[in-house]
Each structure stands twice: as C-alpha cells, then as structure tokens.
Amino acid sequence: MLKIRTYNNISPLGLEKFPRDRYEVASEIQHPDAILLRSFDLHGVEIPATVKAVGRAGAGVNNIPVSEYTQRGVPVFNAPGANANAVKELVLAGMLLAARKICDAWNYAKHLEGDDDSIHHQVEKGKKAFVGFELTGKTLGVLGLGAIGVKVANAAIDLGMNVIGYDPLLTVESAWMLSSKVARASSVDDLISRSDLVTLHVPLGEQTRHLINGPRLGFMKKGAVLLNFSRSPVVDEDAVRAALDSGQLQTYVCDFPGQALLSHAKAIVLPHLGASTHEAEENCAIMVAERVRDFLENGNIRHSVNFPEVVMPRSQGHRLAIANENVPNMVGQISSALAEANLNIIDLLNKSRGDYAYTLIDLNAAVPAETLERIGSIKGVLSVRTL
Numbered sequence: 265m266l267k268i269r270t271y272n273n274i275s276p277l278g279l280e281k282f283p284r285d286r287y288e289v290a291s292e293i294q295h296p297d298a299i300l301l302r303s304f305d306l307h308g309v310e311i312p313a314t315v316k317a318v319g320r321a322g323a324g325v326n327n328i329p330v331s332e333y334t335q336r337g338v339p340v341f342n343a344p345g346a347n348a349n350a351v352k353e354l355v356l357a358g359m360l361l362a363a364r365k366i367c368d369a370w371n372y373a374k375h376l377e378g379d380d381d382s383i384h385h386q387v388e389k390g391k392k393a394f395v396g397f398e399l400t401g402k403t404l405g406v407l408g409l410g411a412i413g414v415k416v417a418n419a420a421i422d423l424g425m426n427v428i429g430y431d432p433l434l435t436v437e438s439a440w441m442l443s444s445k446v447a448r449a450s451s452v453d454d455l456i457s458r459s460d461l462v463t464l465h466v467p468l469g470e471q472t473r474h475l476i477n478g479p480r481l482g483f484m485k486k487g488a489v490l491l492n493f494s495r496s497p498v499v500d501e502d503a504v505r506a507a508l509d510s511g512q513l514q515t516y517v518c519d520f521p522g523q524a525l526l527s528h529a530k531a532i533v534l535p536h537l538g539a540s541t542h543e544a545e546e547n548c549a550i551m552v553a554e555r556v557r558d559f560l561e562n563g564n565i566r567h568s569v570n571f572p573e574v575v576m577p578r579s580q581g582h583r584l585a586i587a588n589e590n591v592p593n594m595v596g597q598i599s600s601a602l603a604e605a606n607l608n609i610i611d612l613l614n615k616s617r618g619d620y621a622y623t624l625i626d627l628n629a630a631v632p633a634e635t636l637e638r639i640g641s642i643k644g645v646l647s648v649r650t651l
C-alpha cells in the first residue's frame with residue numbers, strides 16, 4: 265500500500281485518482297510516501313524519510329521548503345495554470361470593486377434607515393460620495409506574465425483597457441498566449457509609472473520580496489490602484505499604508521489579510537479566495553494527484569518545481585529512479601555499478617535542471633539490494649528507488 269498524507273482540504277475528485285486498493289489517503293498518516301497540500305506551511309515541519317514526493321494543489325510553493333527537499337531528492341509538484349482562471353476572475357472583480365467604490369457604497373446602503381421615500385431621498389443625495397471611474401481606456405500594468413498574468417492581461421484588453429506588461433523571465437508558452445495588444449514595459453519602474461492600475465502576479469521569492477516598496481509607490485500615478493493577488497510580502501505593507509494615507513494610492517486590493525492593512529478604510533482585503541472556486545480546487549487536485557501518482561508508480565516527473573521534466577514510457581524491464589546532483593560522471597558511476605551486477609540497460613533517460621538531475625533506467629532484471637545500496641552511496645546521489 266502506498267500512503268498519501270493530506271494537509272488542507274483537497275478536492276475529493278483529486279483524491280479519487282489514488283485507487284483505494286493500492287493507496288491509503290488520510291490526514292493522519294505517520295509515514296507517508298507522499299504529501300498533498302495547499303497553503304499549509306511546511307517550513308519547520310519535519311517530514312519523515314519515507315516521503316518521496318510533495319504535491320501542491322495550487323501554484324505558489326513559498327509555503328514549502330523546496331531547496332531542503334531538493335537536497336533529499338524529493339520532487340515538489342504543483343498544478344501550473346490550474347487555478348489561473350479563478351484568480352483572473354477575482355482580479356477583474358477587484359478592479360471593479362476599486363473603480364466603482366463598491367465596498368463603501370454597499371456598506372453605505374446597508375446602513376440606510378427610514379422608510380422607502382426617505383431612503384430614496386438619502387441615496388440620491390449621498391451617491392455622489394461614490395462616483396468612480398471606468399476601466400475602459402485606463403491603463404493596467406501587469407507585473408508577471410505567467411498563467412494568471414496572461415489571463416488578466418487578455419481579459420483587460422477585452423474590457424477596452426490599455427495593458428502593459430513586464431516579465432523578465434517570460435516563457436515562450438506565455439508569449440504565445442498573450443494578446444498582441446499587450447504592450448511591453450521596459451522595467452518595473454516603467455510599468456508602474458505609466459499605469460492607472462497595477463496588478464501583481466509574480467511568485468514570492470527573494471527577488472520579488474518587497475518588489476513594491478516605498479520609492480516605487482512614489483513612482484506610481486497619484487490616485488492609482490494596486491492589486492495584490494500574489495502574496496503579501498511582495499509589497500512592503502507599511503509603505504502601502506503610507507501611500508494610502510497620503511492619497512498616492514486610491515485603493516489597495518489584496519487577497520492576504522494582515523494587521524497592517526486589514527481595517528484600513530482604503531484597503532479591500534479578501535481572505536485568500538483567489539483559488540477558491542469548485543472548478544479551480546478540482547483542477548488543481550486532479551492535476552497534482554495525477555503527477556504524484558505517476559511519480560510514485562513510474563518515477564516520471566512532470567510539473568515539478570525543482571527537478572527536470574523526465575518522462576519515459578514503461579518498458580517490460582525493472583525500473584530504477586535516481587535523483588542526483590548535476591555533477592560529472594554520475595551516469596558513468598551508476599552504469600558501472602549496474603554492469604558489475606551483470607544488469608543490462610534497456611532504456612535510459614537522464615536530464616538536468618540547474619544543480620540537480622534525475623535519471624530513469626529500465627533494466628532487464630531486478631536490481632539486487634547491494635547494488636541499490638552501492639548506487640545510493642555514490643557521492644552526489646540524493647535518492648534511489650526501484651519501481
């Protein structure tokens with residue numbers, strides 16, 4: 265039996281991908297083969313040596329100590345793009361909430377008192393406090409043109425907005441999906457200084473922490489709107505608060521509640537709802553469960569954030585899966601160990617990604633325990649499994 269430990273609520277449609285005659289899936293398993301989670305913070309959590317894979321049913325992996333797991337030869341999988349439409353729709357809602365002052369107006373209407381005639385009178389007088397602006401014709405700056413950023417940019421074009429984007433690491437795949445009407449900004453500063461609304465769609469990492477800071481908020485147009493559906497530390501929240509107080513920013517819309525801005529009158533703070541649609545929860549759970557299962561059963565790696573894409577069709581042979589450091593002579597040493605055990609290689613695939621590599625080898629016979637041990641003890645081998 266293979267064991268999957270879940271953290272967070274994972275859609276049953278994803279969990280169904282693990283047949284119960286071969287898998288045990290639960291939140292209380294002691295020595296799991298794999299972990300499935302959403303936003304649960306795994307930093308500081310000791311995971312047992314039995315864990316061979318971690319699956320994030322979502323996009324961001326900043327809640328997972330990825331480099332620690334990489335050094336143990338444990339791939340971390342995510343579900344690229346599977347919740348992008350859900351986030352896009354909430355970003356569009358966020359732009360409209362800010363542009364039309366909907367939260368304040370709704371709150372005002374909810375607290376009206378008196379009979380209908382009186383309410384009508386109050387509304388016609390009071391509504392001037394909620395005059396907003398239209399999105400059509402305004403400039404939206406999209407920082408980060410990945411799965412979500414591309415969808416937001418294209419949808420904004422459809423709303424008649426001018427859209428500019430910046431992504432120094434834009435992939436060919438994203439470039440193909442992006443509307444040709446989206447203009448290219450030359451830098452973060454260029455983008456934010458030209459935009460009426462700025463929306464952030466970058467992952468949280470050392471390069472993007474406080475990407476939007478005090479000086480940059482100063483470059484923004486006065487009265488601009490900032491939307492953060494990325495992660496809270498991508499902005500310096502104290503600087504955002506100061507920019508709201510001074511009127512430099514009209515509104516800050518974000519998906520991550522925190523003390524600094526939770527109750528600020530000009531902040532619209534949502535409880536991390538970007539991916540909370542039935543569709544996105546199902547898409548993410550199904551995608552990541554399929555990837556984790558394929559890895560556990562066949563050693564194939566797709567959609568990992570720390571190891572290369574390695575997919576080799578199953579032959580009749582006995583499969584060996586090895587994660588190793590990307591240093592010279594790894595495959596040489598592994599094949600020598602196999603040759604000494606008189607094993608014949610039917611098929612082999614080795615790929616690297618940065619400092620790490622992964623190798624699948626199909627052999628004509630089962631690998632003896634001592635050969636496995638020998639391969640496992642080669643300097644630079646991080647993990648080895650027979651499948």
Ligand SMILES: NC(=O)C1=CN([C@@H]2O[C@H](COP(=O)(O)OP(=O)(O)OC[C@H]3O[C@@H](n4cnc5c(N)ncnc54)[C@H](O)[C@@H]3O)[C@@H](O)[C@H]2O)C=CC1
Pocket residue numbers: 322323324325344345347348351407408409410411412413430431432433434435438465466467468471472493494495519536537538539540
């Ligand atoms: N609010 C929510 O519920 C959700 C939030 N997210 C957040 O959104 C982030 C992005 O998600 P996806 O678009 O699916 O990821 P993605 O990986 O498809 O796109 C991220 C893009 O950011 C770009 N990028 C990286 N560093 C950059 C920089 N310094 N400047 C500009 N661009 C940069 C990358 O090149 C990539 O194109 C996630 O990492 C997560 O933090 C994702 C899903 C749901």
Ligand SMILES: O=C(O)C(=O)COP(=O)(O)O
Pocket residue numbers: 302303304321322323324325347536538539540
């Ligand atoms: O996919 C992401 O990065 C998200 O932020 C969604 O988080 P969640 O799965 O809703 O806890």
